[in-house]
Amino acid sequence: MGRASKGRPTDRPAPLIVMVRPQLGENIGMAARAMLNCGLSALRLVGPRDGWPNERAWRAASGADVVLDEARVFETVGEAVADLEHVVATTARNRELVQRIVTARQAALDMRGWIARGRKVGILFGPERTGLSNDDMVHADTALTIPLNPQFSSLNVAQAVLIVAYEWAAANDATLAERLADHATRPASKEELQNLFDHLERALDQSGFLRHEAMRPSMVLNLRALLQRAAMTEQEARTFHGVIKFLSKHKHEE
Amino acid sequence: MGRASKGRPTDRPAPLIVMVRPQLGENIGMAARAMLNCGLSALRLVGPRDGWPNERAWRAASGADVVLDEARVFETVGEAVADLEHVVATTARNRELVQRIVTARQAALDMRGWIARGRKVGILFGPERTGLSNDDMVHADTALTIPLNPQFSSLNVAQAVLIVAYEWAAANDATLAERLADHATRPASKEELQNLFDHLERALDQSGFLRHEAMRPSMVLNLRALLQRAAMTEQEARTFHGVIKFLSKHKHEE
Numbered sequence: 001m002g003r004a005s006k007g008r009p010t011d012r013p014a015p016l017i018v019m020v021r022p023q024l025g026e027n028i029g030m031a032a033r034a035m036l037n038c039g040l041s042a043l044r045l046v047g048p049r050d051g052w053p054n055e056r057a058w059r060a061a062s063g064a065d066v067v068l069d070e071a072r073v074f075e076t077v078g079e080a081v082a083d084l085e086h087v088v089a090t091t092a093r094n095r096e097l098v099q100r101i102v103t104a105r106q107a108a109l110d111m112r113g114w115i116a117r118g119r120k121v122g123i124l125f126g127p128e129r130t131g132l133s134n135d136d137m138v139h140a141d142t143a144l145t146i147p148l149n150p151q152f153s154s155l156n157v158a159q160a161v162l163i164v165a166y167e168w169a170a171a172n173d174a175t176l177a178e179r180l181a182d183h184a185t186r187p188a189s190k191e192e193l194q195n196l197f198d199h200l201e202r203a204l205d206q207s208g209f210l211r212h213e214a215m216r217p218s219m220v221l222n223l224r225a226l227l228q229r230a231a232m233t234e235q236e237a238r239t240f241h242g243v244i245k246f247l248s249k250h251k252h253e254e
Numbered sequence: 255m256g257r258a259s260k261g262r263p264t265d266r267p268a269p270l271i272v273m274v275r276p277q278l279g280e281n282i283g284m285a286a287r288a289m290l291n292c293g294l295s296a297l298r299l300v301g302p303r304d305g306w307p308n309e310r311a312w313r314a315a316s317g318a319d320v321v322l323d324e325a326r327v328f329e330t331v332g333e334a335v336a337d338l339e340h341v342v343a344t345t346a347r348n349r350e351l352v353q354r355i356v357t358a359r360q361a362a363l364d365m366r367g368w369i370a371r372g373r374k375v376g377i378l379f380g381p382e383r384t385g386l387s388n389d390d391m392v393h394a395d396t397a398l399t400i401p402l403n404p405q406f407s408s409l410n411v412a413q414a415v416l417i418v419a420y421e422w423a424a425a426n427d428a429t430l431a432e433r434l435a436d437h438a439t440r441p442a443s444k445e446e447l448q449n450l451f452d453h454l455e456r457a458l459d460q461s462g463f464l465r466h467e468a469m470r471p472s473m474v475l476n477l478r479a480l481l482q483r484a485a486m487t488e489q490e491a492r493t494f495h496g497v498i499k500f501l502s503k504h505k506h507e508e
């Protein structure tokens with residue numbers, strides 16, 4: 001608790017995480033780390049078994065101290081959610097309660113909508129061994145279940161926090177699903193590629209590789225398609241000019 | 255290693271997980287647990303620092319022994335991916351390599367497509383401290399980065415395995431994003447609701463609650479809208495009939 005936190009929370013409004021009767025300090029710490037990884041920083045603890053503060057939590061947080069330093073402790077779930085307007089409860093099992101059940105992904109979309117309208121939102125996570133009780137669940141507007149391998153669905157509480165927090169981050173993330181890391185350089189222009197194809201074609205003609213007139217057209221087209229597919233940068237196109245030049249210049253005997 | 259595994263893998267074809275030069279047995283075990291949670295079971299290890307088998311891995315796997323029991327060990331990344339047709343490499347940093355970079359979600363969609371076409375797919379995860387080197391990355395068709403809090407993005411390797419495996423599971427999951435847990439009972443029919451509204455209206459008339467003719471119509475409509483919103487089950491509708499009956503019968507003095 002002494003050392004400064006490595007992590008900084010993002011200042012965008014986000015859901016609170018409420019850990020109900022957590023047992024192991026390590027799990028509280030790992031949950032704090034997972035929260036901060038995903039831009040969440042407000043943590044509430046209801047009756048932590050080993051008391052609070054708990055050194056083991058800080059040791060397991062890998063620098064997410066800001067989350068633990070500012071965690072608030074409550075005696076009951078009711079007190080912990082009193083100031084919230086929407087509550088989501090994570091549960092592995094299906095309960096007797098008649099409740100709206102959503103996937104972690106749908107919950108993230110719900111929460112994004114609520115928070116965009118300025119609502120205060122919290123997510124409940126139950127104790128390691130038993131999960132949330134019906135008395136806990138009834139505080140929630142929505143039950144959240146993470147679809148997993150039915151043969152092996154037992155998830156550590158910190159892992160559950162990670163997945164739910166990750167879905168929140170993903171629902172609010174603007175990262176392109178797909179991009180090309182082209183760093184200093186830029187994609188080759190079609191003209192640059194055209195010049196490269198022409199260079200290759202000339203070299204292959206001189207080498208005799210295209211000597212069979214009948215096969216020549218499809219051969220040329222297929223080689224072009226292959227090089228198109230590589231989506232070269234202009235730098236790589238220049239490199240490839242050199243490759244052709246040197247291969248055709250320095251013939252080695254066979 | 256002696257005890258039988260609690261978990262069973264699903265038999266649907268899925269990507270292999272390749273952990274490159276992992277340092278801590280605990281992380282290998284937690285990764286195995288995360289894999290099995292998400293229906294993955296094929297694990298390959300490249301040069302695990304503390305040798306293999308490693309008791310610490312089995313202790314951390316919480317029953318996902320089947321993954322560890324069947325894990326294969328290789329000396330180099332090249333050997334570990336030799337029989338694969340598509341390789342995805344997870345990386346936090348942006349490399350010098352010009353490579354296609356996708357989010358974890360996009361990678362899951364890519365892999366679903368490849369595997370649907372019968373391709374053998376593997377996902378590389380790097381060592382705890384350093385991550386994958388460029389020499390490792392160059393084996394991959396695609397680089398995968400998980401968008402996280404830029405202020406605090408360092409993710410434990412087992413957590414990274416969990417998120418990537420979770421996205422795989424989510425991309426192949428048929429769970430309804432949203433449903434109502436209505437267990438034994440069924441939603442109330444509109445006729446049952448109509449009867450309930452009529453019952454309530456009569457009771458409120460008798461009680462004098464609706465005595466102001468001008469306000470009556472909007473009052474009745476708003477109460478109906480409220481009860482509609484609750485999306486009652488037929489069981490709850492019957493319960494509510496009782497509530498109205500008893501409230502209006504047993505008047506308490508004020």
